[in-house]
Amino acid sequence: MLSRSAANLYWMGRYLERADFLCRLIDATVRLASLPASHGGAKPAWEGAIRSAAVENSFRETGLPVDEAHVGWFLALDPSNPSSVRCCLEAARHNGRAVRTALTLETWEAVNGAWLEIQRFGTGVPDSSTLVRLVESIKAVLLSFDGAAARTQLREPTYWFLRLGTTIERADTTARLLDVKYHLLLPRTEPIGGSLDYFQWTTLLRTVSALTAYRWVYRDAVKPWLVADLLIFNRAMPRSLIACYEDAVWLLDQLAATRGRRGPANRQASAALRRLSENDIDALFQGGLHEFLTEFIAENNALGDAIADQYLF
Amino acid sequence: MYGHGAFGSDSVRMPYARVGDWLRSSSHELMETRRQQAELFFRRIGITFAVYGDPDASERLIPFDIVPRIIAGSEWAKLEEGLVQRVNALNMFLADVYGPRECIKAGIIPEELVLRNPQYSLAQVGRRPAKDVWVHIAGIDLVRTGADAFYVLEDNARTPSGVSYMLENREVMLRLVPEVIADIGMHGGLRPVETYPETLLDTLKSVAPDSCTGEPCLALLTPGVHNSAYYEHSFLADKLGIELVEGSDLFVHADTLFMRTTEGPKRVDVLYRRLDDDFIDPLVFRPDSMLGVPGLVNATHAGNVTLANAIGTGVADDKAIYSYMPEIVRFFTGRDALLQNVPTFRCREPDALAQVLDKLSELVVKEVDGSGGYGMLVGPHATKAQLDSFAAKLRAHPEKFIAQPTLALSTCPTLTDAGLAPRHVDLRPFVLTGADGVKIVAGGLTRVALKQGSLVVNSSQGGGTKDTWVVDDAILDSFDPDAL
Numbered sequence: 001m002l003s004r005s006a007a008n009l010y011w012m013g014r015y016l017e018r019a020d021f022l023c024r025l026i027d028a029t030v031r032l033a034s035l036p037a038s039h040g041g042a043k044p045a046w047e048g049a050i051r052s053a054a055v056e057n058s059f060r061e062t063g064l065p066v067d068e069a070h071v072g073w074f075l076a077l078d079p080s081n082p083s084s085v086r087c088c089l090e091a092a093r094h095n096g097r098a099v100r101t102a103l104t105l106e107t108w109e110a111v112n113g114a115w116l117e118i119q120r121f122g123t124g125v126p127d128s129s130t131l132v133r134l135v136e137s138i139k140a141v142l143l144s145f146d147g148a149a150a151r152t153q154l155r156e157p158t159y160w161f162l163r164l165g166t167t168i169e170r171a172d173t174t175a176r177l178l179d180v181k182y183h184l185l186l187p188r189t190e191p192i193g194g195s196l197d198y199f200q201w202t203t204l205l206r207t208v209s210a211l212t213a214y215r216w217v218y219r220d221a222v223k224p225w226l227v228a229d230l231l232i233f234n235r236a237m238p239r240s241l242i243a244c245y246e247d248a249v250w251l252l253d254q255l256a257a258t259r260g261r262r263g264p265a266n267r268q269a270s271a272a273l274r275r276l277s278e279n280d281i282d283a284l285f286q287g288g289l290h291e292f293l294t295e296f297i298a299e300n301n302a303l304g305d306a307i308a309d310q311y312l313f
Numbered sequence: 314m315y316g317h318g319a320f321g322s323d324s325v326r327m328p329y330a331r332v333g334d335w336l337r338s339s340s341h342e343l344m345e346t347r348r349q350q351a352e353l354f355f356r357r358i359g360i361t362f363a364v365y366g367d368p369d370a371s372e373r374l375i376p377f378d379i380v381p382r383i384i385a386g387s388e389w390a391k392l393e394e395g396l397v398q399r400v401n402a403l404n405m406f407l408a409d410v411y412g413p414r415e416c417i418k419a420g421i422i423p424e425e426l427v428l429r430n431p432q433y434s435l436a437q438v439g440r441r442p443a444k445d446v447w448v449h450i451a452g453i454d455l456v457r458t459g460a461d462a463f464y465v466l467e468d469n470a471r472t473p474s475g476v477s478y479m480l481e482n483r484e485v486m487l488r489l490v491p492e493v494i495a496d497i498g499m500h501g502g503l504r505p506v507e508t509y510p511e512t513l514l515d516t517l518k519s520v521a522p523d524s525c526t527g528e529p530c531l532a533l534l535t536p537g538v539h540n541s542a543y544y545e546h547s548f549l550a551d552k553l554g555i556e557l558v559e560g561s562d563l564f565v566h567a568d569t570l571f572m573r574t575t576e577g578p579k580r581v582d583v584l585y586r587r588l589d590d591d592f593i594d595p596l597v598f599r600p601d602s603m604l605g606v607p608g609l610v611n612a613t614h615a616g617n618v619t620l621a622n623a624i625g626t627g628v629a630d631d632k633a634i635y636s637y638m639p640e641i642v643r644f645f646t647g648r649d650a651l652l653q654n655v656p657t658f659r660c661r662e663p664d665a666l667a668q669v670l671d672k673l674s675e676l677v678v679k680e681v682d683g684s685g686g687y688g689m690l691v692g693p694h695a696t697k698a699q700l701d702s703f704a705a706k707l708r709a710h711p712e713k714f715i716a717q718p719t720l721a722l723s724t725c726p727t728l729t730d731a732g733l734a735p736r737h738v739d740l741r742p743f744v745l746t747g748a749d750g751v752k753i754v755a756g757g758l759t760r761v762a763l764k765q766g767s768l769v770v771n772s773s774q775g776g777g778t779k780d781t782w783v784v785d786d787a788i789l790d791s792f793d794p795d796a797l
Contacts, residue, residue, distance in 0.1 A: 002562050003573045098538055101551040157575065259576045311575040 005102055006161045007313035008095040012111065013165025015092035019085045019114075020142045021173040021207075022075050023135045025049055028207040030132065033068055035199055045203075046071040051180045052207075055083050073125040076134055077118075085138060089118045104152040110145035117141050157255055164251045164307065171244035171300050174231055177207060179293040201227050208239045228289065229281040241296065245273040248303070255311075265306040272299055335493045336380065336726070336733065344379065344728055351377050351485045376777035377482065379489060382725045382738055382759040386504070386785040389755055392455070392463055392742070395651035397751045398642060400451050400744045403470055403629045405645040407447040411437045411625060421644045422637045427628060431682060434590060434625030436597050436610055442623040443520045444748040449621035450513070450585075451744040452476075452758075455652070457723040464653045464720060465638070466739060470630040471622060472587045475758040476743050477545035479506055480552070482780040483756070497784055504755035504783040509743070510552035512754060516747035517553075520619045521582045529582040531555040532572060534563070536588050536604045546587050555585075565608030568615035583619045584609075590624050632681040632715045633659060656718060660711040669716040670707060673700050676716040677768070678707070691768055693719055722768060725779065727761055737762045739770050740781065755783040 029049040033042035046066050050059050053075055062078075064070040078084045082091075093115040096103060103111070121134050153159040181204050201222050205211040210230060217234060218226050234240045248269045256262040284292050307313075336344070355374050384392075409416050410427050411434075417424045427433055452473025454466040483506050487494060497503050514531075521529035535546035537559050550557035562572050563581065571578040586593060592602040594609040612618045628634065634641075636657035642650035658665040658676070669676060678690040690703045707714055724735035742757035759779040760770035770776040 001575050002556055002558060003575055004559065004562050005556075006575045094538070097543075097547075100547040101557050255575075312573055312577075 001102070001157050003312040005099045006157065006311050007308070008099040009102060009158060009161040010165035010307070010313070012092045012095040012099075013162040013167075014169040015088040015095065015165075016111070016114070016142060016145060017166045017169035018083065018173065019088035019092065019138065021170075022053060022083070022085045022088070023138050023142075024207045024209060025052055025177075026072055026075055026131065027135045027139075028203045030068065030072075030128075030135075031206065032199060032203040042067060048180060049075065052177050053083060054176055055081065058083075068128065068131070069125050072131045076131065077121060077123050077126065079123050085134075086118050086121075086123070089114045089138075099158075102158045104148070106148040106152045107145065110141065110148040114138065114141040114145060155254075157258055160251045160254050161311075164248065164255075167244050167247045167251065168300060168304050168307070170239055171241055171248070172297065174208060174239050174241060174244070175293050175297050175300065177204065178228065178231055179290065179297070182289045182293060197224070198222060205230075210237060210239065213237055225281055225285065228284075232284070233276070233279070233281060242273070242276045245269060245276055249273050252307075263306075263310040265303060265310045268299075268303050268306050272303065335490065335496075341732060347379050347489050348377075348728060351379055351489060354485055354488065355481070375478070376763060377485065378727045378736075378761055378763075378777050378779045379486070380726050380728055380733065381486060381780045381782045382740070382761075383782045383784060384740075386783060388461060389504075389783045391461060391651070393753050393755075395463070396453055396742060396744050396753055398646055398648065398651050399453060399465065399468070399638070400448065400746055400751055402638075402642040402645045402650075403451065403468060404445075404447050404746060406641050407470075407623070407626060407629050408441070408445055409645070410628060411440060416641065416644055419644065421640050422634070426633055426637075430628050430631055430634070432590075432625070432627030432631050434628070437623070437625035440614060442613070443522050443616070443619045446520050446746050446748065447623040448626050448629065449516055449520060449623075449746055451746070452741045453652075453744060455740045455742070456720055456738075457740070458720050459723070462653070463740075464655050465635075466655060467632070468630045468635065468638070469741075470626040471589060473741070473743070474542040474545050474587070475741055475760075476509060477548040478778045479743065479754075479756055479758050479781065480509060481548075482778055483507070486780045497782075502785050504785070506754050506756040509754045510549070512745055512752050513549075514553050514555075516745045516752065517583050517585055517621055519747035519749055520621065522616050522619050524617055525582040530580060531583045531585065532558045532563075532581045534558055534560070534584050534586040534588050536560075536592065540587075542587065549585075553585075560588075560602075560604045560606050563606045563609075565606060565612050568608070568612045568617055570606070570609065570612045570618040581618060583621060585621045590627065593620075593624070627682075632657075632679055633661065633712075636715060655720065658716040660707060660714040660716060663711075665716075666707065666711045669714075670704055673704055673707075673716075675718065677719055678703060678714055678716045680713055681715055682713075689769070691719070694767070719768065725759070725761065727763070727777075727779070729763075729765075734765065736765070737768050737770065738779065756781045 026049070029045050032048075033045035035041075043066050046068060049071055050056055050066070055074070058081060059071070059074055062074065064074065074081055074084065076085045079086060081087060093111050096108060096111040100108060117137055118134075121130065126134060149159065149162060153162070181200060201224055202211055204227060205214055205222070208231065214222065214227065214230055217230060217236070220226065230237055230240065232241045235242055235246065237243055249266075252266045252269050253262075256266050352374060355377060406416065414427075416422055417427060448470045450473060452469040452475060454469065455463045456466055457463050494503055517531055518529050531553065532555055533546055533550040533553070535543060535557055537543065540546070547557050556562075556572060558572055564571055564573070564578075566578075570581045570584065572581055588604055591598050593605040594607060595602045595605055596607050597610040598605070609618070609620075610624065613620050613624070635654070636659050639650045639654050642648075658669045660666045660669055660678075669678070672692075673690075674692045674695065676692045678692070680688040690699065692700070695703070722737045722739075725738045726733045727736040729736075738759050738761045740757050740759050742753055745752045759781045761777045761779055762768055762770045763777045
C-alpha cells in the first residue's frame with residue numbers, strides 16, 4: 001500500500017482516539033467539578049483536565065478563565081485549538097477522505113458522520129447541558145466507527161495501520177492521565193476510605209471508562225495503587241499500557257508478515273512489552289511512578305517515529 | 314394524474330411513455346420524498362464537488378433530478394457509430410499533428426492554429442504513445458435538437474470528468490425506483506452502465522508500455538483532496554482496484570516511474586492521470602507545480618510508462634480547432650462526419666468577428682480554451698451592459714473566442730418546485746480507446762439546466778444531473794399512444 005495512505009490511516013486512528021479521550025476527560029471532569037468545594041471544587045478539576053490533555057500552554061495563551069464553560073469549549077469546540085475534539089474529528093475525516101478507497105462505505109460513513117455531528121454543536125461556548133450532550137453523542141459516533149471498522153474492514157494493512165494509530169495514541173493518553181495524577185496514586189500509610197482523593201481516583205477511572213472494570217477485577221474499595229496497577233499492568237483492561245503494547249506488537253507482527261521481515265519498530269515494541277511484563281506495581285513504586293511514566297511516554301513517541309521510518313511515511 | 318401537462322403534449326418522445334405512467338401514478342409528495350432520499354444517499358456516501366472561488370462551498374452536492382433522460386436503442390446505435398468515428402478521427406488527428414502533419418500540408422486546417430496553439434505541446438513533437446493511442450478517455454458533449462439530430466458541442470480530450478455521476482446516478486435510481494426498472498426490463502431492458510470500470514481497466518491495461526512484462530501496475534493520479542473532482546478520482550480508483558496517488562507518492566528513477574509504498578518502491582506502468590499537462594512535470598511544464606512528478610515526461614518518452622490521456626491532447630479539444638472537425642473527420646476517416654458540428658464563427662477571422670459583433674445578442678460566445686461554463690456569454694440572456702463589455706473583450710482579443718448560434722435544444726421533463734417542467738439537457742457519453750479499438754458504455758452523463766429557460770448545464774453554474782437510460786426499442790413496440 002502507499003506510504004501516504006498508511007500514514008493517513010495511522011493518523012486517522014490517532015485523531016479519533018484522541019477525540020474519544022477528550023470526550024471522556026470532559027465527562028469525568030464535569031462530575032468531579034460538581035462536587036462540593038470542600039472536595040476540591042471546580043477550578044482545580046478543570047486545571048487537572050487541562051494538564052491531562054497536555055494543553056496548558058495553549059490554554060494559557062487564550063487568557064480565558066478556568067471554568068467549565070471555557071475549558072469545555074476549548075477542549076471540545078475551539079476551531080483554533082488543534083487538540084480540540086472538533087479539530088481532531090476534522091483531521092480524522094480529512095485523513096479518511098484522502099484514503100477513501102481504503103475504507104469501507106460503513107467506516108467512511110462513520111468518520112464522516114462524526115464530523116457532521118460535531119459541526120451541529122457550532123463553535124460557540126456551550127452551556128452545561130450542551131457540553132454533556134456533545135460528549136454523549138460524540139462517544140456514540142466514535143463507538144459506531146469502531147464497530148464499523150471492526151465489522152467491515154478487511155484484515156489487511158489498511159486495518160492494521162488504523163488500529164496501530166489507535167493503540168499508540170491510547171497508550172500515550174493513558175500514560176499522560178496517570179502522570180498528571182501520579183501524586184495521588186502513591187501508597188499511603190494513613191487509612192484510606194472517605195478520603196477526598198477518593199473522588200480523584202474514581203474520576204480517573206471514569207475517564208478511561210474503567211470504574212466498573214476496577215470493581216470486577218479487584219473486588220475491593222478503590223485504592224490508588226490498584227488503580228495504577230489496573231491501568232498499567234492489567235492485560236484484560238483494554239486501555240492499560242500493557243494491553244496497548246500487546247496490541248501494538250501483534251499489529252506490527254501482522255504488518256511484518258505481509259512484507260516478510262520485521263524492522264526496528266517491531267523490535268522496539270517487543271522490547272517495551274517485555275519490560276512491562278517483567279515489571280510489577282511494587283517494583284514500579286520503588287523506582288518512582290513519575291519517572292516510569294515520563295520514560296514510557298518518551299519511548300512511546302520513539303515507537304511512533306520508528307513506525308513512520310519503517311513504513312516510509 | 315400527476316405531471317399530465319408535461320407528458321400530454323405532442324413534443325413528448327415515445328420512450329418516455331412508460332416512465333410517464335410511473336410519474337403520473339406517483340403523487341407530488343412521493344416524488345419529493347424520492348428526491349430527498351436521493352439527496353440523502355449522495356450526502357452519506359460523500360459525492361460532492363468543489364466550486365472554485367467559493368470558500369463556503371468547498372463540498373457541495375450536485376442537484377440530482379429523479380426523472381431519467383431516455384434514449385431509444387436505435388437512436389443510441391447511430392450515436393455510437395458517430396462517436397466511434399469522431400474519436401478515431403481525434404486520435405488520428407493527434408498522431409498526425411505531432412507526426413507527419415499531413416492535415417496541415419493538405420490545407421485542412423491552418424498551420425498557425427495548430428502549431429501556435431497554447432495546447433500544442435512541443436514536448437510531444439515526434440513522439441508516439443504506446444499503441445499510438447492518444448485519447449484513451451474522451452467525453453463528447455452532445456445536444457439533441459430533433460429526432461436523430463445530435464450536435465457535438467465540445468470534445469473533451471484532456472481529463473474529462475463526470476463518469477462517477479453516470480454510475481452513481483444509476484445506483485440511486487436502482488434503489489429509488491426498482492419497480493420501474495424491472496418493468497422496463499420485462500419490455501426489452503435498460504442497458505447497464507456498471508461495466509464501465511471493467512472496460513476502462515481493460516483499456517488502460519491494453520496500452521501498457523512494451524517494456525512491461527507481466528501484469529501491468531496501474532495508478533490514478535489526482536491533484537489531491539482539494540480538487541473539484543476528487544470524489545470521482547477516489548471513486549474510480551476504488552472501482553478499478555488501483556492505487557489513488559498524488560504527485561508526492563511518485564518519483565522517477567532511471568526514467569522509470571515508481572510509487573512509494575510501505576513495502577518500498579513499486580513500478581507503475583500505466584498512469585491514469587487526472588491532472589492537466591501544465592502541472593504534470595515541473596521539469597517540462599510549470600516549474601512551480603507541486604502536484605506533478607519531476608521526470609515523468611522523460612519516463613514516458615523512454616517508453617517506460619503510459620500516460621492516459623497522452624500529453625498534448627488539448628490541441629484536439631480546443632474550441633478553435635473544433636470548428637474544423639467536419640473537415641478533420643472527413644480527411645482522416647474518408648467519410649462525412651456522422652455527428653454534426655454546431656456552426657461556429659471563428660472570431661479570429663475578421664469577417665466572422667464583424668458578423669458576431671453585429672448579432673451578439675443572438676449568439677453564445679465561448680473562450681477557445683475555457684471550460685466549465687466560465688467566461689461564456691449567452692447573448693439572448695445577457696443584459697445590455699454585459700453585451701457591451703463582452704464586445705470590448707472580443708475586439709481586444711478576437712482570437713480567444715468563438716461564437717455559435719443558440720440551438721433549439723431538446724428538453725427533458727424535470728422535477729421542479731412547481732411540479733414537472735421541461736428543462737434543457739445535454740449529454741456526455743464516455744468513449745474509451747485502447748489497443749483493440751473504441752468502446753462505449755451505453756449511457757453517459759446527462760446534465761440539466763435547472764433554471765427555467767437556461768441553457769447552461771455546468772455543475773459549477775447551477776446545473777444538475779439525471780440518470781441516462783438507453784432502452785431497447787422493444788419498449789417502443791409495447792407503447793400505446795392512446796395511453797397518454
